[in-house]
Amino acid sequence: MAKEEVHVTVSSAHGAREIRISSPGRVLWPKLGLTKLDLAHYVVAVGDAFLAANGNRPVTLQRFSDNIDGEQFxxxxxxxxxxDYVRAVTVVYPSGRSHPQLVFDEIAAAVWAVQMNTVVFHPWPSRAGNPDNPDQLRIDLDPQPGTGFEDAIPAAQELRSVLAEAGLTSFIKTSGNRGLHVFAPIEPSHEFLEVRHAVIAAARELERRMPEKVTTAWWKEERGTRIFVDFNQANRDRTMAGAYSPRALEHATVCCPIGWDELESADPKHFTIATVPQRLKTTGDPWAEMHATAGTIDVLMGWWERDLAAGLGELPFPPDYPKMPGEPPRVQPSRARSKD
Incomplete structure (x- = not known):
């Protein structure tokens, strides 16, 4: 018996491409009955905006052996x-090892990735031609237990003000879950560690202004019921779901760019692979002009140096990172106290 397959036509600068989709009826989101073919059609429908946000960047694919509740890698x-229209660029990982990483130059490559059972796309904050120097400053506002999306909204609004004072224009998107992602275009003239320090400086300033609502505490036991500003998302090889990427969540939500004027009334559950294509047609892409101009992290680096002089040093790195200069001990505070 022949295996079920269909072909999806995708336009490109090189003419129409026919992308084979095997097992098109495979249900990826069981609660909604949305299939692999539905996902392929979604990617085509949002193609221009998706490629503008995620193209020409090293990208990691989150792939699933069956549906979103199954095994993933x-x-x-x-x-x-x-x-041949899927290329790679050599990047350096935190270990110092170099390896080719996928890059998309046309939307056909993303549809091919769907054929390879990709659901979530994770682009780097740097371009393929300069992978060591980010051209985006990214800050992840992550609600902790006892808080939710509505608590992240005022944090995002104040963060916008913080970044504006540092000379940066910020853009926002939903995470597709409970959080918010704030981006600012920057000149690609600083490597990852410096951009991480700029993010920490902005996060600390936000924490000073909203100490009861926001925290930079890396250890969960110290965060309380506050919004965690995840500075470690700024590290090399640390990525978040890209703009217009679906999420592997039951409602098939999308990590969706929104305008700042939409934020207070936004509901992340309303942005799904079923609704976002029409949204793009009617409202356009709020990130369309993101990289029309770029700021610098100079002011934020000045804040970082100021905080260093005041005794505020490096913050913990992810556990899979090599030990970094100036990093505090990677010991959970409660365990450290019990040893003492």
Whole structure:
């Protein structure tokens, strides 16, 4: 018996491409009955905005063996048999190891990734031609237990003011879950560690202004019922779901760019693979002009140096990172106290 498959036509600068989708009826989101073919059609429908946000960047694919409730894995380098319109760029990981990483130059490559059972796309904050120097400053506002999306809204609004005082224009998107992602375009003239320090400086300033609502505490036991400003998302090889990327969540939500004027009334559950294509048609892409101009992190680096002089040093790195200069001990505070 022949395997079920269909072909999806995708336009490109090189003419129409026919992308084979095997098992098109495979249900990826069981609660909604949305299929692999539905996902392929979604990616085509949001193609221009998706590519503007995620194209020409190293990208990691979050792939699933069955549906979103099943086994998953992350794929970075092009697998054998990848089509010639899928390319790679060599990047350096925190370990110092170099390896090819996928790059999308046309939306057909993203549809091919769907054929490879990709659901979530995780782009780097740097371009393929300069992967060591981010051109986006990214800050993840992560609600902790006892808080929710509505608590992240005032934090995001104040963060916008903080970044504006540092000379940066910020853009916002939903995480597709409970949080918010704030981006600012920057000149790609600083490497990852410096951009991380700029993020920490902004996070600390936000924390000073909203100490009861926001925290930079890395250890969960110290965060309380506050919004965690996840500075470690600024590290090399740390990514978040890209703009217009679906999420592997039951409602098929999308990590969706929104205007700042939409924030207070936004509901992340309303942005799904079923609704976002029409939204783009009617409202356009709020991130369309993101990279029309770029700011610098100079002011934020000045804040970082000021805080260093005041005794505020480096913050913890992720556990899989090599030990970094100036980093505090990677010991949970309660465990450290019990040892003492």
């Amino acid at each position: 992350f794929s970075k380098n092009p697998p054998k048999g990848a089509p």
